[in-house]
Amino acid sequence: MSRKPVEIVASAVENHGSGREAVMEMLTDVNRELGYIPEEAIRAIAAAVGVSNAEIYSVLSFYSFFSTEPRGRNIVRLCKTISCEMNGSRDILAALESELGIKAGETTPDRRVTLETTSCIGLCDEGPAMLVNDTPHTRLTPEEARRIVAGLE
Amino acid sequence: MSEMKVLTADQQPETGAALKRALEMTAADVVFEVRESGMRGRGGAGFPVGIKWNLAGAASGTDKMVICNADEGEPGTFKDRLLIEKYAKQLLEGMTIAGYAIGSSRGIIYLRAEYTYLIPAITEARRELIDRKLMGSYILGGSFNFDVEVRPGAGAYVCGEETSLIESLEGKRGEPRNKPPFPVNSGYLCRPTIVNNVETFVNVPHIILNGSDWYRELGIGDTTGTKLFSVSGDVERSGVYEMQMGSTIGELLELAGAKDVQAVQVGGASGATIAADELDRRLSFEDLPPGGSVIVFNRSRNMMNVLENFLEFFVHESCGQCTPCREGNVRLLDTARAIRDGRITSREELKDFFMLAEIMKLGSKCGLGQTSPNCFVDIVTKFVELPGGKGGM
Numbered sequence: 273m274s275r276k277p278v279e280i281v282a283s284a285v286e287n288h289g290s291g292r293e294a295v296m297e298m299l300t301d302v303n304r305e306l307g308y309i310p311e312e313a314i315r316a317i318a319a320a321v322g323v324s325n326a327e328i329y330s331v332l333s334f335y336s337f338f339s340t341e342p343r344g345r346n347i348v349r350l351c352k353t354i355s356c357e358m359n360g361s362r363d364i365l366a367a368l369e370s371e372l373g374i375k376a377g378e379t380t381p382d383r384r385v386t387l388e389t390t391s392c393i394g395l396c397d398e399g400p401a402m403l404v405n406d407t408p409h410t411r412l413t414p415e416e417a418r419r420i421v422a423g424l425e
Numbered sequence: 426m427s428e429m430k431v432l433t434a435d436q437q438p439e440t441g442a443a444l445k446r447a448l449e450m451t452a453a454d455v456v457f458e459v460r461e462s463g464m465r466g467r468g469g470a471g472f473p474v475g476i477k478w479n480l481a482g483a484a485s486g487t488d489k490m491v492i493c494n495a496d497e498g499e500p501g502t503f504k505d506r507l508l509i510e511k512y513a514k515q516l517l518e519g520m521t522i523a524g525y526a527i528g529s530s531r532g533i534i535y536l537r538a539e540y541t542y543l544i545p546a547i548t549e550a551r552r553e554l555i556d557r558k559l560m561g562s563y564i565l566g567g568s569f570n571f572d573v574e575v576r577p578g579a580g581a582y583v584c585g586e587e588t589s590l591i592e593s594l595e596g597k598r599g600e601p602r603n604k605p606p607f608p609v610n611s612g613y614l615c616r617p618t619i620v621n622n623v624e625t626f627v628n629v630p631h632i633i634l635n636g637s638d639w640y641r642e643l644g645i646g647d648t649t650g651t652k653l654f655s656v657s658g659d660v661e662r663s664g665v666y667e668m669q670m671g672s673t674i675g676e677l678l679e680l681a682g683a684k685d686v687q688a689v690q691v692g693g694a695s696g697a698t699i700a701a702d703e704l705d706r707r708l709s710f711e712d713l714p715p716g717g718s719v720i721v722f723n724r725s726r727n728m729m730n731v732l733e734n735f736l737e738f739f740v741h742e743s744c745g746q747c748t749p750c751r752e753g754n755v756r757l758l759d760t761a762r763a764i765r766d767g768r769i770t771s772r773e774e775l776k777d778f779f780m781l782a783e784i785m786k787l788g789s790k791c792g793l794g795q796t797s798p799n800c801f802v803d804i805v806t807k808f809v810e811l812p813g814g815k816g817g818m
Contacts, residue, residue: 293614295596300577321596334598334744335579337538353500354734355657355720391582391738392500393539396657396720397664406541
């Protein structure tokens with residue numbers, strides 16, 4: 273059973289302090305553990321730091337890795353920038369979409385996988401590349417990409 | 426090809442040797458050595474490193490900060506990833522020397538979220554350096570203390586701009602600040618702060634050990650030292666190459682094995698697009714600004730698709746703070762698609778958009794909006810055939 277948002281924020285405060293400068297780490301901790309940042313966490317962070325809820329929302333909405341909507345247990349981020357595109361990232365995207373039965377930006381109904389496309393992830397020498405959660409996968413083929421996402425729990 | 430001295434491989438300094446040497450010098454002498462080396466920041470903007478350190482060292486204020494910009498996000502750049510993977514100790518040593526030089530005991534590595542898997546490499550390097558008294562408290566038995574923490578980004582290209590990065594570290598939206606004040610006087614939490622790129626810090630131990638004269642012998646004119654280039658696209662051997670500043674783009678492409686070249690993007694999406702007849706141009710601040718990203722396009726590539734990809738990137742990554750950048754990139758993307766689809770057929774129709782590109786360069790607050798129109802101007806001017814000649818004005 274995963275922890276409640278307020279519990280995650282409480283331990284983030286313990287680890288990183290309650291200063292404004294700890295906000296990114298608090299958001300990262302919640303986002304990592306729950307896959308998104310629920311309103312309850314926004315309220316808890318705002319209370320800990322001493323700013324308004326809107327202020328925290330404005331921060332988290334700025335960053336593409338943070339989400340306010342529930343996402344899948346696994347997040348697949350396929351690079352769509354030019355070097356990966358020239359190495360066939362469009363074919364990889366098609367393979368992932370067909371394997372998962374969803375489009376980029378969507379989550380499988382069983383909440384197993386969220387599929388996203390992303391700006392350059394710094395693996396241009398080994399493209400096409402994607403991150404599965406924090407782990408890089410490089411020199412993808414459509415078959416390999418299908419195999420990787422099929423194996424996600 | 427002329428002799429190439431490879432700073433980060435062949436002449437790998439012994440860990441801690443440069444720090445020992447630095448601590449035998451005065452802080453002012455360390456700054457002087459870095460300034461005399463002529464090294465300019467390796468993150469893209471190219472500000473002289475020694476001048477930045479000198480200003481921060483002289484600034485009034487306590488709790489000065491050394492920040493490493495590890496938010497490498499320019500399309501086509503991956504050299505800093507490789508440096509962190511292989512040279513994390515040298516990076517931390519460079520930061521520690523910087524701390525000594527400006528009078529700071531605290532460093533932060535702002536690491537892009539996409540590189541979270543690199544955290545163990547940094548943590549292990551830090552642990553080893555602390556065990557060997559090369560970081561932490563009472564470094565080498567003296568009175569100097571310095572430690573570094575890693576702080577996460579969350580997927581925002583603009584946070585590579587140093588004031589955006591500082592805003593992000595302070596728990597805010599990563600929107601660039603107005604300058605002045607400059608970070609050297611009032612940066613992170615209003616403290617005097619230097620922000621330098623990963624590659625910049627990795628160069629520091631070499632400069633301290635070998636001296637500024639040695640460093641100045643590398644490179645060309647005022648663009649001293651060597652530079653790492655991440656080469657990708659239509660080449661046989663993509664990867665990171667170290668070249669002396671002033672090498673030609675052609676020499677670099679020969680190393681990487683590029684054939685049938687149509688165009689080369691130098692400096693990433695925000696850099697310059699050069700055509701096949703410009704390969705003798707030199708990678709230096711006097712000619713072709715030596716950004717870390719080099720993407721090669723062969724003749725089978727449609728450059729309008731390249732332009733569309735770059736502009737989609739800028740539309741997504743503009744922070745939205747300044748109107749010229751927020752709206753301008755959208756308009757340039759529309760225009761690029763219109764050219765590709767044949768809805769714009771004459772040079773006359775493009776006039777307003779070249780003017781818009783100028784306005785974006787002049788009217789945007791930070792480097793993102795100031796440089797994002799480059800690809801539009803370069804690609805449309807050099808690669809688009811319209812009645813009456815190529816697209817340029």
